[in-house]
């Protein structure tokens with residue numbers, strides 16, 4: 001059995017940018033018309049494949065009024081630093097750069113290189129669904145949905161309403177639970193996704209998505225260089241669902257090998 005990597009599923013909620021505008025449909029707002037930039041109000045995270053429930057942190061009334069997210073971002077960054085892999089929906093375009101920018105502006109330690117999985121990108125690349133937002137995926141997978149919210153919740157949060165900030169935090173935590181389940185459902189059907197397990201012993205024959213050694217032969221996998229044995233995993237993901245990921249042997253079948261290499 002392989003060793004599970006530390007995989008952090010996370011999501012952040014931010015305060016809106018505050019700005020002046022001449023018209024409601026103004027396409028570009030110059031920097032001198034901006035009043036306040038974005039900051040993190042709450043986040044939630046869950047260690048994938050563990051029994052630990054999703055957890056979260058949120059700004060206090062004073063912090064939201066001061067637009068100070070240093071304490072909450074510090075806490076999230078600590079866990080992101082411990083993680084081998086980060087999973088977020090639209091994380092590459094939103095959550096990751098927002099957190100990274102807040103680290104810089106708060107003079108916090110950088111995170112360094114992190115392997116990231118963006119479930120929005122995975123969905124767009126691998127599935128012909130009409131929509132790819134988390135709420136839609138949760139619904140069509142039968143895994144639940146996002147808690148309905150509207151602008152009023154954000155407005156109450158930035159006004160310093162602690163009940164609203166708690167509500168926002170619960171909303172975020174529900175998103176992470178939903179994302180965790182959506183990620184499980186997607187995993188067997190996507191390829192070229194970062195591995196979630198590692199071998200404990202050298203050349204241990206394990207699945208890099210569930211750690212299982214159980215596999216069945218599924219024909220051959222051919223590259224320009226050679227022909228390799230192909231397998232399908234018979235193990236289970238940490239939530240008990242079937243893994244079924246494919247992999248190939250490291251060594252090519254010698255008897256299928258041609259003398260020359262194609263150009």
Ligand SMILES: [Zn+2]
Nearest residue numbers: 207210233243
């Ligand atoms: Zn597997």
